[in-house]
Amino acid sequence: xxxxxxxxxxxxxxxxxxxxxxxxxxxxxxxxxxxxxxxxxxxxxxxxxxxxxxxxxxxxxxxxxxxxxxxxxxxxxxxxxxxxxxxxxxxxxxxxxxxxxxxxxxxxxxxxxxxxxxxxxxxxxxxxxxxxxxxxxxxxxxxxxxxxxxxxxxxxxxxxxxxxxxxxxxxxxxxxxxxxxxxxxxxxxxxxxxxxxxxxxxxxxxxxxxxxxxxxxxxxxxxxxxxxxxxxxxx
Amino acid sequence: xxxxxxxxxxxxxxxxxxxxxxxxxxxxxxxxxxxxxxxxxxxxxxxxxxxxxxxxxxxxxxxxxxxxxxxxxxxxxxxxxxxxxxxxxxxxxxxxxxxxxxxxxxxxxxxxxxxxxxxxxxxxxxxxxxxxxxxxxxxxxxxxxxxxxxxxxxxxxxxxxxxxxxxxxxxxxxxxxxxxxxxxxxxxxxxxxxxxxxxxxxxxxxxxxxxxxxxxxxxxxxxxxxxxxxxxxxxxxxxxxxxxxxxxxxxxxxxxxxxxxxxxxxxxxxxxxxxxxxxxxxxxxxxxxxxxxxxxxxxxxxxxxxxxxxxxxxxxxxxxxxxxxxxxxxxxxxxxxxxxxxxxxxxxxxxxxxxxxxxxxxxxxxxxxxxxxxxxxxxxxxxxxxxxxxxxxxxxxxxxxxxxxxxxxxxxxxxxxxxxxxx
Numbered sequence: 187x188x189x190x191x192x193x194x195x196x197x198x199x200x201x202x203x204x205x206x207x208x209x210x211x212x213x214x215x216x217x218x219x220x221x222x223x224x225x226x227x228x229x230x231x232x233x234x235x236x237x238x239x240x241x242x243x244x245x246x247x248x249x250x251x252x253x254x255x256x257x258x259x260x261x262x263x264x265x266x267x268x269x270x271x272x273x274x275x276x277x278x279x280x281x282x283x284x285x286x287x288x289x290x291x292x293x294x295x296x297x298x299x300x301x302x303x304x305x306x307x308x309x310x311x312x313x314x315x316x317x318x319x320x321x322x323x324x325x326x327x328x329x330x331x332x333x334x335x336x337x338x339x340x341x342x343x344x345x346x347x348x349x350x351x352x353x354x355x356x357x358x359x360x361x362x363x364x365x366x367x368x369x370x371x372x373x374x375x376x377x378x379x380x381x382x383x384x385x386x387x388x389x390x391x392x393x394x395x396x397x398x399x400x401x402x403x404x405x406x407x408x409x410x411x412x413x414x415x416x417x418x419x420x421x
Numbered sequence: 422x423x424x425x426x427x428x429x430x431x432x433x434x435x436x437x438x439x440x441x442x443x444x445x446x447x448x449x450x451x452x453x454x455x456x457x458x459x460x461x462x463x464x465x466x467x468x469x470x471x472x473x474x475x476x477x478x479x480x481x482x483x484x485x486x487x488x489x490x491x492x493x494x495x496x497x498x499x500x501x502x503x504x505x506x507x508x509x510x511x512x513x514x515x516x517x518x519x520x521x522x523x524x525x526x527x528x529x530x531x532x533x534x535x536x537x538x539x540x541x542x543x544x545x546x547x548x549x550x551x552x553x554x555x556x557x558x559x560x561x562x563x564x565x566x567x568x569x570x571x572x573x574x575x576x577x578x579x580x581x582x583x584x585x586x587x588x589x590x591x592x593x594x595x596x597x598x599x600x601x602x603x604x605x606x607x608x609x610x611x612x613x614x615x616x617x618x619x620x621x622x623x624x625x626x627x628x629x630x631x632x633x634x635x636x637x638x639x640x641x642x643x644x645x646x647x648x649x650x651x652x653x654x655x656x657x658x659x660x661x662x663x664x665x666x667x668x669x670x671x672x673x674x675x676x677x678x679x680x681x682x683x684x685x686x687x688x689x690x691x692x693x694x695x696x697x698x699x700x701x702x703x704x705x706x707x708x709x710x711x712x713x714x715x716x717x718x719x720x721x722x723x724x725x726x727x728x729x730x731x732x733x734x735x736x737x738x739x740x741x742x743x744x745x746x747x748x749x750x751x752x753x754x755x756x757x758x759x760x761x762x763x764x765x766x767x768x769x770x771x772x773x774x775x776x777x778x779x780x781x782x783x784x785x786x787x788x789x790x791x792x793x794x795x796x797x798x799x800x801x802x803x804x805x806x807x808x809x810x811x812x813x814x815x816x817x818x819x820x821x822x823x824x825x826x827x828x829x830x831x832x833x834x835x836x837x838x839x840x841x842x843x844x
Contacts, residue, residue: 249784329790333794336728336731336732336735336797339731341731343731421610421676
């Protein structure tokens, strides 16, 4: 009787659970191994990338292209080659981590992690690229507008420059969200409304509220075209 | 022939016909129908009067004028000859009117002239601007004679100018060129030059004709190439330079990009040449120096100061990347000065220019932004200079420019050191 009871309580569940436990342990070990491999490969790739970028003078090139200044302006103080190395490391580690989750216990929810990653990553990368280009363009155009406005003696040079920066960033954000498939229609509508509203507001503000300023600006412009204030030949 | 790609079939046919010449006067042009007739006549009379026995050619290299400039050149009659010559010249200058090929700009126009000079094997050439109103036949002699007689390979002009004229030349181009290359060329970008056939051939060899040199900055490029490559240089006193009114909308910051940008770019090319130069020597002057009456000009110091002060207020995120902290702080202090006591010290200006040259070298900023952001500082310096020299005579102003040039020279070691520190 007692043997039967033992079988029911312990032996039979244990016989059924043991293979499953073995699979769980095996999957866990596999997932851990994948994480470790991800760490190692990621670390090696990071070191290689950093060395390679140092060898080709990546930091100087970033300075030359204005990327270093833009990155610094965003509060990232890490040198450009180390930043690139970190991106490579985390990219590789994330890939192996996803594979690990897939392997781990073969959980129903985690089963599609890799395929999800494969589906999402290209869009994510494209969005990041758009964000980076938009950010650089925003800084470049804001700087150009600032210098041009100061040289043209426009008193609101900084305001103009900031407006250009934020307009480009806002536009970039819209593209990024669309790329990621987040509320496509909503983003489109929000942009149409915002830009339309902004232009209308500016037109009204300039045409009605700032009628005198507008007249003054136009008059000054016309005066400048008719008679230059300085007669010196600079060259 | 190397010039085949540079010249139109008509010009090539003319070259074959002329075969050889000893002197060449080049006139680059673009929509200068109003003035070019006078320039061609002055060139023709100058050649006939001062080089009557010599085979010469006048070349108009045109950038596709739509106002009939080439027609004016072709039809310009040398009817002044009897007024200036006792005897009719033995030879009369040939005339070539050709559109230039390549990138639009004065550089491409001059390239065509160099090509023709090489093809004809000329000994001495000169180029004169097509918008000149004050050119006389004597200019042609003064620009050609030193080369013709083997005294020099390159002749730069020396003009009498209003004390407030040519401020980019006076505050940047002249003192910087002098400090870098060690020769006191007062008008390095005068626009009218004389040069030997040998130097023209050297210019043609340079791989710059598809770059910005073809568009703008060719004047300073010619001068610095001649200096840096050891050609003998002299100056010719031409008197007053009066030219057709320039476009009043001409953008000062675009001028900065073109002229100062070319100067900084050439600092890269010839770094090993200018590093060891530690002092400057005078450059011989040809021509009789006389005083000319100059028309007064209108300047707006208040407008210049306003732009400078706005620059200090708004451009600090840019200037702090370019200038050393003490230099920037001094500029900030200066902006608070009232008009009456406003002066931009020489030393501060020299350190500012060297700071911009180093930032250009290290590519700290997009180069066009960097150069355009110099404009308010230049206007501040110019306003300070005008205020300091308001009642000064031409000689005193010249002394002030000399002091500035010496400051450029004494500060040069710090530029060389910083340049070498971070190539």
